[in-house]
Amino acid sequence: MPSCPVFILLLQVLSLLIAHIDCEEEKIKLEVTHLPSVCTQKSRRGDLMNAHYDGYLAKDLSKFYCSRSETDGHPKWFVLGVGQVIKGLDMAMIDMCPGEKRKVTIPPSLAYGEKGYDKIPPNAILIFEIELLGISKGPRSMEAFRDIDLDNDKFLSKDEISNYLTEEFRKDEKQRDPSMHGRILTDIFQKNDHDKDGLISAREYNVYKHDEL
Numbered sequence: 001m002p003s004c005p006v007f008i009l010l011l012q013v014l015s016l017l018i019a020h021i022d023c024e025e026e027k028i029k030l031e032v033t034h035l036p037s038v039c040t041q042k043s044r045r046g047d048l049m050n051a052h053y054d055g056y057l058a059k060d061l062s063k064f065y066c067s068r069s070e071t072d073g074h075p076k077w078f079v080l081g082v083g084q085v086i087k088g089l090d091m092a093m094i095d096m097c098p099g100e101k102r103k104v105t106i107p108p109s110l111a112y113g114e115k116g117y118d119k120i121p122p123n124a125i126l127i128f129e130i131e132l133l134g135i136s137k138g139p140r141s142m143e144a145f146r147d148i149d150l151d152n153d154k155f156l157s158k159d160e161i162s163n164y165l166t167e168e169f170r171k172d173e174k175q176r177d178p179s180m181h182g183r184i185l186t187d188i189f190q191k192n193d194h195d196k197d198g199l200i201s202a203r204e205y206n207v208y209k210h211d212e213l
Contacts, residue, residue, distance in 0.1 A: 028088050029105035033129075039097035041135055045081030048136040048144075049093060050168075052076075058105060058125035065119075077184060086111050089128060102130045136168050145205055156200040161188060 043049060053076070055065035067076055078084040080093055088106030096102065108114070108123045116122040136144075148156055148164045162185055169181070192200050 026107070026109060028091055028107070028110060030092055031103045032100065033103050034099075034101035036097050036099040039100070041098065043080055043093055043096045043132065043135050045094070047080050048077060049080050049132065050077050050134040050136070051093070051130055051132045053089070053128050053130045056127040056129075057120070058127050061127070077187075088126070089130075092128070093130065093132065096130075096132045098132055098134050100132050104128050104130065134168065134171070145202065154202050156205060158185060158189065158198065161185060161200070 052067045053065075054063060054067070056063050076085075081090050083090070086106070088104065088110035091110065092102060092104040092106070104127070106126045106128065108125060111126045112120050112122075112124065114122050116124060120126070145156070146152075148160050150160050150163070162181070165181055165184060189198075189200070192204050194204050195201075
């Protein structure tokens with residue numbers, strides 16, 4: 001049996017190896033497949049992101065999700081870095097330019113883990129192909145709320161948010177299915193109008209506590 005000092009040293013080395021393994025498991029593999037020649041804005045935590053992404057199972061490259069298809073949805077709007085998407089995607093889309101495309105491989109620990117989800121089996125490594133369409137001011141910020149709240153009543157109506165979406169679509173000049181506007185508006189109210197009164201209050205809006213409203 002090793003002496004006490006040697007045994008302690010072995011434990012320390014073992015703990016370092018385990019920490020190293022854990023660190024390796026927490027990494028994503030990221031490849032930039034297209035970078036625009038001009039990039040005046042890069043994504044950061046709290047930004048409102050508008051992106052397409054396709055998801056594949058790494059084991060056989062079978063597609064489990066496509067945001068471009070009519071059955072699966074539309075370009076996704078989400079706030080970066082606050083858990084609205086899996087942790088691996090939150091990490092993969094930091095410092096991204098509008099128009100940039102990335103391919104990212106995400107380990108189970110940063111995706112759906114041991115339980116899996118829907119079409120995704122347990123302990124699945126995932127591959128996503130991402131195209132960032134646009135970046136806007138984070139919708140949970142005080143500044144953005146005030147921009148959307150045209151009548152300054154501290155509530156966001158469907159008309160006010162519809163107007164905001166129209167302006168954001170106009171800025172990035174992308175061609176979109178006309179029905180997308182209504183689907184996104186419906187999705188926003190389903191997820192944020194918690195008391196279902198047809199208005200999004202400052203409290204409902206600022207769930208991430210980015211600013212005091």
